[in-house]
Amino acid sequence: MTERKPKPGKQRYRRTDEELIQDLQKRIEDLKNRKAAKEIKKDPASKEATSAFRALTKAVEKSKDSSDAALKRALSESQRILAEYFESMGMKVPKARKPRARKSK
16 A cells, blocks of 8 residues: 655645545445344354354363363364354454453552
8 A cells, every 4th residue: 555645735635536435345345244244143053153162262271281182182173163164254253251350440
């Protein structure tokens, strides 16, 4: 992307019509992806898959203290497969839910 500078004597750069169109098309595409992801999230199997992914994330974290390498490998492999599925469907990979801390004043 080229560096945009304001015209001499001006404070800000005004985007061209082509730049505005590109930005709006990108926004439309993002909205379409969000709509598709919402449809997928409504599926009960998908809801279970997200909770399974979160459970796998917790299990991987807890297995770091374990000496069973095969278990660690199996957990991380299944987590990777589910992550690939979520990304292929256009969904964000679910994050592990962690307990909230108190806000400091």
